[in-house]
Amino acid sequence: MRNIKLSIKYDGSRYKGWQKLGKTDMTIQTKIENVLSKMTGENIELIGSGRTDAGVHAICQVANFKTSTTMSLQSMLDYMYKYLPEDIVVFDIEEVNERFHSRYNAKSKKYVYKIWNDKYHNPFFRKYYEHIDKQLDIQLMRQGASFLIGEHDFSSFKSSKSQKKSSIRTIYSIDIQKEDCLIYITIHGNGFLHNMVRIIVGTLIEVGLSIKKPEDVKYILEKKDRSLAGPTASAKGLYLLDVEY
Template structure:
């Protein structure tokens, strides 16, 4: 039995998230599994490094599956490119050791959140960035982000739907980069709770808009009270950038 690792990019705009659902096949997992099953003439189930929500994109999602197929990895990637929808592209395939597990073996992840900060939205970026018309105070956002870096209890920054037993996570870095009207927030951590990145971004945006002082972020962390943090930022600005092993 071979173990095959996939690196995947996708536009999540029209999908109900990554995870396979019983009532629809409009998920990333379902689309890939359907094509793999036809390719191998086997019932294929893929394991993703994590579940992205409805509308969230990926530049470097990782998944793996087991197969008895004799196809080469080059043949597989060509088949997937031909038969997957154009908004899902497998960018790399490699055969890995049998024990490799895309979720359990992941040591860290990077997410990138994209904001278009101008009076008027850019119609060509409307599905891939969050539009903020008010000028953001980037320096204040950077100052606030420093309180989030490190190992903390992130209870204040998780959705109530989170089922994780522990809320302790480590954020290695938060980079806020300006590229003209485009602002990118890159969050690197050893793991993330449900909606954690989007709540971190929502909180930083509150600081950037002047609705919250940077120092408030430290109090929010210590309070373990979700109601004190910012709103959940829209899904369309979020991308899974990279999974590290």
């Protein structure tokens, strides 16, 4: 039995998220599994590095599947490129050790959140950037973000739907850059709770708008109370950037 690792880009705009759901075939996992099953003649189960919610995109999602097919890697890659929808592209393929598991072996992940910061939205970016019409203070946001670096209990920054037993996570870095109207918030951590990145971003946006002070982030973190943090930023601005093994 071969173990095949895939690196995948996708535009999540029209999908219900990564994970397959019983009531719809409009998930990334389902679309890829259907193509792989037809390609191999087997009932393929695809294992992703983690779930992305409805509307969230990926610059590099990682997944793996087991198969008995004798097809070459290049033939598999070409087949997937031909039959997958245009908004899903498998751009790299590798045969890995049979014990490799996309989710359990992941050591860290990077996400990037993209904001269009101008009075008027850009119609070409409306599906892929969060629009904030008031000017954000990047320096204040960086000060607020600094309190989140390190190992903490991130209970204040998870949704009520989070099923993880522990809320302890480690954030290695939060990098905030601005280029004209574009703001990029890149977060690198060992793992993330449900909606954690989007709640962090929503909170930092409030800091950037002076609704909250940078030091409020420290208080919110310590209180472990979701109601104190900012709103959950929209899914369309979030991208899974990389998974490290």
